[in-house]
Structure formats: structure tokens, C-alpha cells
Amino acid sequence: xxxxxxxxxxxxxxxxxxxxxxxxxxxxxxxxxxxxxxxxxxxxxxxxxxxxxxxxxxxxxxxxxxxxxxxxxxxxxxxxxxxxxx
Numbered sequence: 001x002x003x004x005x006x007x008x009x010x011x012x013x014x015x016x017x018x019x020x021x022x023x024x025x026x027x028x029x030x031x032x033x034x035x036x037x038x039x040x041x042x043x044x045x046x047x048x049x050x051x052x053x054x055x056x057x058x059x060x061x062x063x064x065x066x067x068x069x070x071x072x073x074x075x076x077x078x079x080x081x082x083x084x085x086x
Contacts, residue, residue, distance in 0.1 A: 005034045018077045022059055026051045028079045030063070040072050048082060 005012075013035050022028065029048045032038055049063035049072075058075045 020076050022051045027084045031080045033077045
């Protein structure tokens with residue numbers, strides 16, 4: 001897991017990731033953006049979950065921690081859409 005960006009990439013963010021949209025029921029992975037401070041525990045880095053609803057500019061995500069579902073409000077720059085095999 002990266003702890004910092006390279007010198008050339010420091011402070012830069014992707015606008016397409018910042019303004020990405022998700023629908024209810026989409027599956028996402030938590031991939032933190034190193035330029036923006038984390039507002040959630042680092043232990044959920046790399047976890048996958050499901051979008052429950054949109055709250056303001058962020059999304060309410062349900063992630064299973066062992067077998068107990070936990071809910072977090074995460075900005076879309078820290079999320080990545082994934083395909084789930086059916």
C-alpha cells in the first residue's frame with residue numbers, strides 16, 4: 001500500500017475520478033487518493049462493497065467486515081467501480 005505519491009504527482013487529482021457517478025446497487029472498491037486526506041479508517045483500503053445511496057457529494061457504502069456489514073460515507077474520488085462475476 002502506498003504511503004505517498006511520487007514527486008511529480010504530488011497534489012494532482014483526477015477530475016474524472018473526482019466527479020464520477022454511481023447508481024444504487026453498484027459494486028465499488030475503496031482505493032484511497034493520496035492527495036486528499038482520509039476521512040475513514042485505513043483498514044477499509046482495498047475492501048469492496050455496495051453503494052446504498054448518495055448523500056450530498058458522497059456515497060453511503062456498505063462493506064462487510066468479516067460477516068458484519070458496516071456503513072461508511074465516502075467521497076467518490078476514493079472509490080472505483082468494479083465488475084462482479086455472477
